[in-house]
Amino acid sequence: MEPFPFPLGSLKTMRVLIVDDNNEYRRLLRRILEEQQDLTLVGEASDGEEGVQLAHQLKPDVILMDIDMPRTNGLQATRRIKESLAGATVLLLSAWDSEAYRRCAADCGADTYLLKTMPISEFLSAIRRAQPTKTA
Secondary structure, X not given: OOOOOOOHHHOOOEEEXXXXXXXXXXXXXXXXXXXXXXXXXXXXXXXXXXXXXXXXHHOOOEEEEEOOOOOOOHHHHHHHHHHHOOOXXXXXXXXXXXXXXXXXXXXXXXXXXXXXXXXXXXXXXHHHHOOOOOOO
């Protein structure tokens, strides 16, 4: 096995923000992300309003946004983030495999629509495929 051409400590990790009102689901996502060397959880929010605030404060590479939340839902929060944070990458999460939800997600600027029921390996692959377009 050949050595890496650079020190492992120099690998850039993708910074992830979780926005979901379900405590158990956030805990599950946190546990999954903590096991990944290339993904770093930078914050959590329990509703869309808090998610918008943390997105502006933390400027994560990827935002995992639940679609159905109190105060400000994921669609509204995504639209606000996309209008004000150039290059923000938002992956909308839902328990519903709905074409109407998929269209709404696209209309508000979400980069991807993911089902919460998808296998973890596919979920992680979708996060890793998200290519943040913002510049440093």
